[in-house]
Amino acid sequence: MSERRKFIKKSLLGSALLVPGVSTAFAGIQKNQLIAEKPLILSTWNHGLPANAAAIAKLKETGSILDAVETGVKDTELDLSNLSVGLQGLPDREGITTLDASIMTGDGSCGSVAFVRQVKHPISLARAVMEKTPHVMLAGEGARQFAIAEGFPIEKEELSPKAKEAYEKWKITSKYKPVINIENHDTIGMIGMDKDGNLAGSCTTSGLAYKMHGRVGDSPIIGAGLYVDNEVGAATATGLGESIIRVCGSFLIVELMRQGRSPQEACEEAVKRLISKNKNIKDIQAGFLAMNKEGQIGAYAVHPGFNFAQGTLGSNVMVDSKSHF
Template sequence: MPHPKLSHMSERRKFIKKSLLGSAIVIPAISKSIAQPQRPSLVGEKPLILSTWNHGLPANAAAIAKLKETGNIIDAVETGVMDTENDLSNLSVGLQGLPDREGITTLDASIMNGNGECGSVAFVRQVKHPVSLARVVMEKTPHVMIVGEGARQLAISEGFPIEKEELSPNAKKAYEKWKVQSQYKPIINIENHDTIGMIGLDKDGNLAGSCTTSGLAYKMHGRVGDSPIIGAGLFVDNEVGAATATGLGESIIKVCGSFMIVELMRQGRTPQEACEEAVRRLISKNKGNIKDIQAGFLAINKDGEVGAFAVQPGFNYAQGTMSYNKMIDSKSHF
């Protein structure tokens, strides 16, 4: 027979072993919670459409209506900004926009899907809807960007109407006034908020974005800004979120603003934190003349959280869902 003391020790070991095995189920969960704290997510209403500036309200309405019709987020962001391209009162988007210093209106646009598909056109003339031409580049060509006469020829081959090249009455009046002194001194929040950028999230969490502009008023002929440059004026990633930019394109290009914001969100920043960091980086790259620069960023993540931030006061954006469509004033660095 086993010694009573040895028998007691054996039973004690069995008890300790069972206790440790039971505890082992709990300990990893506690360790994981401590090592990887989770920030509470503020889940927004879906679908959600965001677009820059006051013209974003009617653009959002058009996008939501298209989304109800087709359920396709790419259709929605294309149709939304087409509304602005059609707006004859808008002097910063579409063929009615303010011309370059040669008196010629040239347009830039881009569009991007959450799976990485994208297309853009730049320095294109006589095409009323450059965002639709950008979609053709994305869906029907092996390229990402087509510019100038090549973009116009693509438009012709795809059956786009080629418009008569003449300034709209409002643009012509402004251009004639500018020619008196011919000074290139853009006024922030007026001449250099040269874009409508739109980003959208559908009910299933799919993202897309678009961006279209007539560019800076009285720019040098041939100048291209951030709007058609994927990663500068627009970037979308279904795994993370989307961002778009508006303002002085050169300052935005220098920091790859929209791409930076999406990557910061990938690393765990909120859309608001990412937009604020992008503005700080932009300011650091443009020291010396920042008082004459306006740039604003708009972002959304997969959960429907929204962020917006600008260099100077004055930037606003439209936020639309199936139940509301409203303007929101962005915060700014200064």
């Protein structure tokens, strides 16, 4: 983006914040909003509200945006009413709950775990991979053994009551068909910016219900479910993981922002690319959430129904995303 474009954009956005009666924190929320107040936390779906609250509280305590995005999604990993994140999530077709998670900071540091069992907080295990190993991703039994070595409690392998009831009903027919905006609420993705503009993100899930044993979605794949770059911005994804992996959705959005697209424009382009690369799009929901270094945000989905939580030190609200269809 030329210096002239940057100057014009900032001038226009700054003027909008001076209009009487327009909130400086939430003006033009669907119009590439400039957030006057930092820090800023964005997270996917309704469970983002309590997650944002936990993230902001942690940020006030430690001042670390990395601590904040880890703590925020840990809240969701413990939510027994949530059947798409954490050990209480719906199992695969073998009746086993397996978890995926990733975490990343703006300097390129990242870690993830995939197909991991019996670990209550896979996001914290992903952070341990980032900080304590030379690797980016550990999977399956290797991830579980690393958790044991690092002193993570290993939980008893059993389905939560709600997940067990749902699984028993599913076994009657044992058929799998994605239901958009129901089964595909399969992730919490969170991206955050501290008062100094430093970025971090996290993503955690129990994956699609009744998936094939061993299936891994986009959430633990850096560049698909999550990508963060302090020079540009951050993005996260939710929905049918296979569709997101095919377009490296989160990396694509950050690179489009690097080329001068706003977060909203970048999210819309990512959805268009996703639609072009996936068949039976009527059965596929996917949504993207992004912020850039200037404090603008973007959100866009394939179908209506995607929403996200937007939090600052003084407010925490749900916002409905626009969609292609």
